[in-house]
Amino acid sequence: MIPERLKASLKREFHQSLLAKVGLGLLILILFLALFAPILATHDPTTSRYWDDQGNSYPPLGITYDTEIAQEGERVEYTVEPTTEHLLGTNNVGEDIYSKFLYGARTSLLVGFFGTGLAVLMGVPFGLIAGYYGGRVDDSMMRVADIMLAFPSLVLAVALIGVLGAATIPIPDPIVMAGFAEDMPEYMILPGSVTIVVALVTWVWFARVARGEAMAIRSEEYVKAARSMGASNRRILVTHVLPNSLTPVIVLATIQVAAIILLESSLSYLGFSGTTLSWGYEIQQGQAYLSTQWWIATIPGIGIVLAVIGINLLGDWLRDSLDPNIEGEHGG
């Protein structure tokens, strides 16, 4: 898939690049949190009403906040103390913030990886066919791409969610199924509509990159040789054009995972994802409590930023070492 020469250069660059290591470290950390969320979580993230005796949500360890409670018919000042039971406190509906953070990582990565995969599956064949055949086929296929590009991806995504509705797909949680974690949700929730929608609004970038590659590759000697030996277009596309165009696709895919995570968080912030186990949704919930319980909206945002920084650093490293000329749209 990646030629030996490039592999060597990737390795060399990686050893030189501290940033690439930081990026990989961050990504591994988030992957670890997401994968083992049921084991690491202290509470079922969908269970609410973890309040103190007075019905207040807990602050994170080391923080207190003032509120008012009713006592014998009067409002009196009251200071809410944290509890070791809830490390990062509980949110406005009394869910454990730490456990929700872990499950939020899952949702982000699930949508990031599935969404990017779907976009690659849609965009790459489209682009390869357009670039390989060229001429009228290319023209009409690229006009379709232009129309998709005429909409900002977030705007189109929001409109498509309007069409599809916010459907979700439950996936059995392997760790819970295997009996490693008790009292945790048995299903992971993949926001299905969101995954499809992010793929629908980002596949065009893959199509453009694949098209550019196919246009360059179709005039290579080995393609001409294959053709003169009577290989069919389909065979040439699959055995020659596809493998040789993968390098920039891999770089773009890395960057797009980050863009899609940002897009997913935006959609769930707007309330379109259909699951409450999402960093974006949690931020929306916390926004109303900024003046008293600022941590509810702050903590999930840190998760998004760390995940996206990690992936962007890896993407930068891949792009610098493989050096393809590609453009892509970042989300945000």
Place this chain on the structure above:
Amino acid sequence: MSQYQFILRRLLQGILVIWGVVTLVFLLRYMTPGNPVDFVAPLDAGQETRDQVAADLGLDQPVYVQYFDYLFGLIQGDMGYSFIRSQPASSIIFARLPATIELALAATIVAIIFSIPLGVISATRRHEPADYAATSFSLVGISTPNFWLGIMLILLVSVGLGILPTSRRPIGFVPAMEMFIFQLEIQGIRTWIAHMILPAVTLGTYFTAMIVRLTRSGMLDELGKSYVLATRAKGVPETLVRYKHVLRNTMIPIITVLGLQLGTLIGGAVITEFVFNWPGLGTLIINAIDVRDWPIIQGSLIVIGVGFVIINIAVDALYAKLNPKVSYE
């Protein structure tokens, strides 16, 4: 092909794309489950009323008639009536447009003011603390979701320091200027600026970060070229070399990428508006989707798509103007 032929051709392509946009937007609504009559007709309406409503909306016609009706309506500026507020969709949409344009422009200005100097400093002081600061800022900037950044700014600036309002837009730029010019009253402009700062910084940060990255890498590329050495050898002052020669050549790829990223600006505006309760197209479209007010959704999408196509053509023309080497193909 001359420059004008090039621009003309881009215009024709643009019209084709706009037609595609309109068709796609029409199809979106057509594919959506749910009968619009349910939204418009009163809940207790009998079959007769419902048929009447369907006829009013043109829903009793075959699809292709509905499509051409919609298309010809659009050409005359008719986007239909809002399902919820029985006003023409176009007047609701165009009333919201200035707020979004002001926000996008303010963000662009923020981005240009901060990014180009930062990028230049970063490139000319490579591997110095200033460079590390600028590159770290830009990495965090492109990795932060702007709605969260907006909320953090509200937390720090409005809640924490108690300065700057957290939301809404009590006055537009034009009325504020009118107040100033005709009544010599500065209050309007002050209110406008106070409400604009946080949203503009929120939306502008991503672009600042991105342009810093582009300027830095572009300038580093250019600084390594032999003409820089030649210019320096002629005794041209370093400032002039950097800003006149190098930066100018760096601007060309920056403009191209910015053109491509305008979508992110408009998309970002949508969500920034939501954070700050800003009465622009973004909040309009999101609220319309919640209640399935399709004429508003469709109209807003078309306005955004058309605006986007026009801006892209303008960027192409500017690009052709700046770069004498461009081939008009």
